[in-house]
Amino acid sequence: MGRVRAAVRTGAVAGAAAVAVAAGLPAAAHATGTAPQPVPTYRAADGAKAVAGKPSTADAPLLEAGSVYQDEIAPGERVYRLVLEKDQSNVYVSAVVRPGPGAKVTGSDGIEVEIMTTAGRSCQGSTGRASFGYDPVPISAAGVRWGSEDAECAPGGVYYAKVTRTSAKGSDQSPWPVELKVQREPGRSSGGPTAAPGSWASGAPTLPGTEAVARTGGTGFNDARALGGGVWRDELRPGQTRFYRVPLDWGQQLGLSAELSAAKLTKQYGSASNGLTVSLYSPYRRLVSYEDVSYDGKQAGATLEKTPPVAYENRFASDAEVKSVGIAGWYYIAVTMGAKVADFTEDATPVPLTLRTDVSGTPAKAPAYAQSLTAAGFGVGAEDRAAAREGLTAPEAADAARNGSVMRVVAGAGFGTGTLLLLVLGGWILLARRGRGAATAG
Structure with missing residues (x-):
């Protein structure tokens, strides 16, 4: 395959991916005035x-x-x-x-x-x-x-x-x-800790108040959207769950809150007792903690207590919330809007969701394992930190690793449909011009 043909095909792949991501954004569904699409289903591995x-x-x-x-x-x-x-x-x-x-x-x-x-x-x-x-x-x-x-x-x-x-x-x-x-x-080398840790700074976290950055959550663990510390904007519909993932290294803690703002009401009064639920899962998909609050269509917020610092010895603790924070890696956040919210709000209009995350603590030295922890799918490396900065899901990160920087066009998943299409079309035009130039030079 010639160089020009290969370049144009790469651009087409990026364009298709961009359009697919744009189509999955809630904003794309209701911006045109069409009926809302069904809530996306869980993406299997x-x-x-x-x-x-x-x-x-x-x-x-x-x-x-x-x-x-x-x-x-x-x-x-x-x-x-x-x-x-x-x-x-x-x-x-x-x-x-x-x-x-x-x-x-x-x-x-x-x-x-x-x-x-x-x-x-x-x-x-x-x-x-x-x-x-x-x-x-x-x-x-x-x-x-x-x-x-x-x-x-x-x-x-x-x-x-x-x-x-x-x-x-x-x-x-x-x-x-x-x-x-x-x-x-993997198993530990000899000399590792065998007792639960002492005390640490717990309680409500201090969360950032900076301007929100758009990040569209995934449907489950397999396509969870990567986040670092910051303020993130998304949308939710009744009965929908969005998934996100945050890399936590050894010695680091996570603070987390979620807020639902005003919905478009269809009744003067209404309330859902589990209108907003926030759950945190470990790198091996075990529930760490959760919080649920009622939502009246006007405002709701849920804040999880700050996690303990990630430490190997946490697994020896009797407290389940401490025990589950015993290994470095991707921690998963699931945010659900209760289906009962549809009883008093307009389902076709998604409700703005704001996530606030704070990752604190200097990464500590990893315990001495007998084999590679990264090869086992745990730990936090440079690629994980890059994925968090760019907002990549695991499939996008894998594609980016295979295809270079092509997938970074859609990394944030916060672009509007028009912006994505303009970027893609611009890329096609540039590739075509380069192709013509290469053909002329040849």
């Missing part, structure tokens, strides 16, 4: 493998570290097999369930992940749970095999991950898609 869990350990399918799987789960249990090494590594198995639009859920409905031995014993501190509020939004729970803290689960061999979906009698009983991800944290 690229390359996820189909798997069918079993109701018992007999013939349970194998899950391997470093892989993502897709299955379906009805109320009840699904069992999967793990083959683990005796190397003091920690293995995390997360399950993200995705109810269908409009599915009925209650606070007693949820998901649980447990790691078990072949004797049926639950590994110490392995079980992770998550439950719904009033809305059928994606939620995640994670089970853990602690390779150095639990003597009975330290040996190498076969283990089982049991995923249980609980459902009240009047709730939706249909099978839901479930995404399973297996992550392995």
